[in-house]
Amino acid sequence: MDETVIKIENLYKTFHKNKIGQEVHAVDGVELQIKEGDVYGLIGASGSGKTTILKLMFNLEKPDSGKIFFKGQEMISSSWKERRKMQQRMGLVLQDPYNSLCPSMTVKEILAEPLMMQNKIKNSKEALDKIIDILHRIELDPEKYIDRYPHQLSGGERQRIALGRALMIEPYFLALDEPTSMLDVEVKEEVLRLIKKMAKDLNITILLITHDLSMAASICNYIGVMKEGKLIEEGIVETIINEPREDYTKKLLLASQNLEEYWSLF
Amino acid sequence: SSVDTLTISIHTDENTLTPFTYVRGYPGIEVARLVFDSLFTLDANNQVIPWMVEEYSVDENFQVYELTLRDDLKWHDGEKVTTEDVKFAFEYALTQNSSRWRRIASEIEEMEILDERNIIITLENSNLDFISNGLADFMIYPKHIYDGVEDATLVEETVGSGMYQLLEYRSEQYYKFKAVEDYFMGTPKVKNITMPIINDSGANFQALRAGEIAATTAQLAPELVETFEGNRNINIKSGPGFGSTLLQFNTEEYPFNDSKFRQAIAYAIDIDELIERITLGYADKGNLGFYHPNSPYGRQTSTHSYNIEKSNELLDMLGFTEKNAQGIRLDAEGTPLEFELLVNGGSAPRSRTAEIIISQLMDVGIKVNIVALEGNTLDDRVWPGFDVSHGRNYEMSIWGWSGPMQLNSDALIRLFASDFAKGNLNIGGYNNDVFDDLAEKFAKTLNLQDRDDLIQEMMEVIEGEVPFLTLYYGETIMAYDSTKYDGWVMQDGMGIINKFSFLDLDTAVAQEGVVSTEVEEVSNNQSSSFPWWVVLVLIIPATLILKRRKNREDDEEVI
């Protein structure tokens, strides 16, 4: 049960230019470990490199240096065949729900896609059953949604579909990048509840990225705080919330819990 | 009647018009001859007459030529023309690239200057035609300009001793000439000549019709004769042209190596139709023996005849009796008679000729596919490196030889001798022992009459063999604005741009020898029936489109 699913060692990534023309150390020597069954929350201001870590993990960007282990196996130096095999057990939900679904496919096609890609479709009946099952899981009525196109879905529904797609391949590990950023309170609640349930039911390891500390607090058991590419603080959720070490963490916490008090700091 | 300024368009840019910079035989050389003189010249009937030479004598071996220059020859810059210049010109030519001058100069063994006006030229071998093919061609240029210049093309001044002096040349734009007042043959009738360079032949005719120019070096297209005849200002002169259009066979290639097969093809081609369609009748039918009937060596008898039965007969006789589904004859091995005909795609008359020929050959069951090539590419396949010993890479081709070839007595040898050193134009790889024997004899003949007889004999051999089939010689048609200048003289096979058009000579050009198609004035309004509706069609939609609608409120709403 205590097996390490993801282990990151000394990860560095520098982008050569941002808009203003400077070098950006997006990820600056990050070390991180996530154990099986954990929900690990990664928080930090925008631009602190959270998404970049995720992209590095999923081989969407090449790191400058560093190692990433998935279940003890090094990913970056492994051959693309092996890596693909590993990645087939990893699910990813990206930040922007409006862009993460192919606009010309129906919900059914979108959900079937991971299976098709991995040639796992044995017969269409089985696949359909699975899709319906997943739709139930993410609490969307299959009959109503199965033939819709993404543009006919609300932001929250899209985020849930994206989540559902990640679940189609029965992952060990799920990375969620701000899965609720665009949602109003109600829907956000729903999605969070779902994530919690999944982590528990399916024993999926989850990496949750957000800049909303209150949300992280509600579902994570570990939290890491990022600032300018560095992981400045890490620990069990209660510790971080109740007795943060770094000033920065304190500020973050304060701003997201009590604005007036935060303002009075100035 | 003398004219002050005449504008004659020239249809190619011929650079500075010196003997070393002109580009083409026509119009380049013809115009350059107005600026540079030669020792002898050809008159309107292509007869040799002495020009810079006052007196001359030739030994009985046609090897030693004794010449006396006229006393009144002057270069345009005022220097006197002497035998030094003549000697220099021949010697210098050997050091330069120009093949035309080099060929002539290389025949000379030695030159001996007797004094300023007298010179003796001795040839290496006797040559019956040295005056007409050599001395009447070779332009004399000034020693004081060219002496010491390594590359003659770099000389920018154009100094000759001819009747016109080149005043100004602008690349791709124009030439300006001034008459030499004290020219030894008399003052030219036209004081100044301007030659704008108009590359597009159509534009030349437009300009002529619009009255912008008095004449053009471009030959009038046959289809325009009718239209131009309707114009009261424009006169047209036409005469035989010596440039030929022919169907060349690669006689090394099966089945073209068989003279019977070539004959069969020749019989299948209806040249009359070609002439009718392509030149609208303004052409002379091709002579089987190469020479044009009007050329010094031509014969009237040996014309080609169209006979489709004979063609079929011959083909059957050759064993090509079977036909496939498309009606194409098959040879003994069962391969269909299907060939490639190369043609210069840039030349409309030639590609049209090819087009008609293939349909005519189809009638006898021979399938020909046209391959249109860009001019230089075509040369490269038919005549690689301009050296016939390099071989050839074609089956059939539409080809042509330029006019001056008709004036050469050794043309046949060059075209058909199987020894490529002599037969340097034998692009078909033709090989015939009988002909070669005659050619051998020809080289040794020193008698004009014997030589002419030999030429006739060789032609007879060729007629039966058809190494190529001369289709037609297009007529030279020249149009000019008679209100501007009317003294034009037509030179056989060349055109109206020549010395005699601007000189008042009683002797040299007594009769033009050419029928001038002076048309009676016909008031013909037909050509001005311009379809005005076309303009309307173009203009109406344009105005509709451009019609503005001012509506400020609209704008507010839209953006």
Place this chain on the structure above:
Amino acid sequence: MKTLKNLCKSEEKLGLIGIALLVFFLIVALLAPTIAPFDPYERVGKSFDTPSSIHLLGTNDIGQDIFSEIIYGTRFSLSLALLASFIAIVLGVLIGVISGYFQGVWESFFMRLTDFILIIPFLPLVIIISAYFSGSFKNLALVIGLTAWPSTARIIRSQVMRIRSKDYILNLKAMGGRDSYILKRHILREVLPIIVYRFMMMANSAILIEASLSFLGLGSPTIKSWGTILYYAQVRNAFLTDAWVWWILPPGICISLLSVAFLFSGYYVESRLNPKV
């Protein structure tokens, strides 16, 4: 704010005209033998005949019926336009997609190549290439196709790069999707409208290029195309006689109409693919 829907009226109207014209030409091309009164390769009248009830647009310099030539010319022009733009599109898409999707050596190689071909001025390049080949139909299409692809490659490449970095493609990649799968199912599918649009544009210019080449004497003088009709009309001086009205205007108008048909259909595709425009 961005919902500027319902705006593509003008393009759609023009698009319909374009498609109607295309269909018209297509029918003419297909039915050429039935529509044309004569075989355009036969010399059926006297040379340079004026229009009459037998020869609607007169005859050309060797007595072929110009009206029939124009009808048969539709076949050539249409198929040349289609073939040439097909070659250009295939090359452009292939190179565009490869260099847009796979980065690294291939990308820089192909992009330098396109840069390079774009730098060599178009017409001279065509002149040189056609000096190598004879001017047959196949070669003409090849020449035009081989020189026209770079702009398409550029456009496709930038589109592919845009699509490639879209989140849902990243998602698929992250889940271990094969490149071949992503290319086939998503990228190609999404650039398809652009491909169609570029195809139309390319067909438009192929027609005009063929005409220009023929005019410069680099075309194929033995093929009945509108360009060669014009070429012969021009070298046989139709402009100096009244013949230009029936020998030069009609093929020119046909060229304009067919190329405008492609252009308008292109607008239509464009307006469909880019709702903002």
Place this chain on the structure above:
Amino acid sequence: MRKLFNRNRKLYHYIILIFLVISFNFFLPRLLPGNPLVNIMGEDISLLTMEEREAVIERYNLNDSIFKQYTTYLRNLVTLNWGTSYSKKQPISSVLWAAAPWTLLLAFSNLVISTLIGIYLGTKAGLKRRKKEDVYLLSGISFISSMPSFWLGMIFISVFSVNLGWFPIYGGYSMWQNYTGISKVIDVLRHLFLPLSTLVILSISNIFLPMRYALIEVMGEDFVFMAKAKGIPQSIIRYKYIVRNALLPVFTVFMLRVGYIFSGSVVIETVFAYPGLGRIMYDAISTRDYPLIQYSFLLISLMVILSNYITDLLYPLIDPRVVNQHENT
């Protein structure tokens, strides 16, 4: 520092490209079938003996190894010793410089006029989106730009020069009249009018279409909508906000056309017998005049590269968003 580095990298990129183009221009004509011998030695070439021919070939370095010829070419290129044209028998530089001004006059005035008209009409059509006027302009301009250039030119000659006699038929000016001063200018303009109008008519769409599309795109941008919300007057929105932003893509097209200034009017120059570079280049190819092909091509390609380079330099100044644009836009 960084900026400088980037600029240099670009320059380096261009230098490679120039080198490629220079080499390409050397090999291209030599790969063509056929050879320039006739144009060097005249039409009687077949009469020369082999030795005589060899001597000439020697003089023109035509049978040196291709590599040696190439290095000679590079050396001559750098030392500006461009040599003489085979067919024109004049120094290459003088051939090119005699023609270039005419091409420039024609192409440059076309560039300016068609750009201005294109921008004007494009703005009109774009602003009047969905209105009849837009449809008229779009269809009309598409139609005229789909006409074959030579065809239109010849029809113009037929109508305006031959039948109406308003304009001269060919050439850049009246060659045998010694006009000076103002009448010379008028004469040149009269000759310029028809080729120029043909070119302008045909090239309007090159600017019109991008302008119209850009305008429509910009009109849908948030900042334009916002400007309205800010209560900014109509005319300011129209010109300072919409047109100015729409001009950016048009600028790119414009610079692209600057690059083709020497080669863009070959056909029209031929039709109107205009004394420009187009005809020279065309003849050079058909006569296999290697040096002339090389250098006229070089002139043209360098112009394209130069204009690309200038675009790269100017773009950040014109559009502040582009700091140092990478190739992938």
Place this chain on the structure above:
Amino acid sequence: MEPILKVEELKVWYGEKCKGDIIKGVSFDLNLGETLGIRGRSGSGKSTIAWAVMGMMSHLKGGMEGSILLDGKNIGNLTEKEYKKVRWKEIAIVPQAAMNSFHPMMKIKDSIGEILKIHCKITDKKQMQDKCEELMEIAHLDKKVLSYYPHKMSGGMKQRAAIAMALACEPKLLILDEATTGLDVLTEAEVLRVVKNLQRRNNMSILLISHDPRLVEVLCDKTIYIEEGVIVDHSTYHEADLLEAKAV
């Protein structure tokens, strides 16, 4: 207290009227110096109300009905020309897409200067510069930013610049349409602090559109809830808020 903004039976639609309203009769009012929060799900019509108040419906290819009283004057039926005078002098907006709402080729200085010139008739260079600097100070931005082009600025800077611009003519009513979405918590707090201070200083009224309960709670005196174009009973939202609070 006399309400500064009084909206009555506002109906708004896009496209043709017959296609149905987006806002189906909404009434609310806002007092001087107070803040009114508008909450609601995505797509419920919050931004639409804001644009209707700005009189921008005709530019959005839509229309509206009902009365909008600004300071007792009905601005709902003004012509485009008259409305141009109201905009920015009396009502200013920081739109949802503030990031994209700058002219990309104008420096911030010029964008603000333009507004000053048009609406406040300030033409003097010196005066304009002073005013711009003052605005920068208010928005907690460096003076340097004035000479920046928008693309050089981060999202937070742009949001603040947009606020500075909105305040240029000291409007009576400021509309903030989700002015802080997409910003991280720290920047968000910063931006809102600036707004709050200003409101206090100028006695300005604010219409705050947001779906973040924290903000609304802290900033607003009153809140309305929109669902599918109508104002609804807000009890359900309370429940959600509670849940949220519990989670923290």
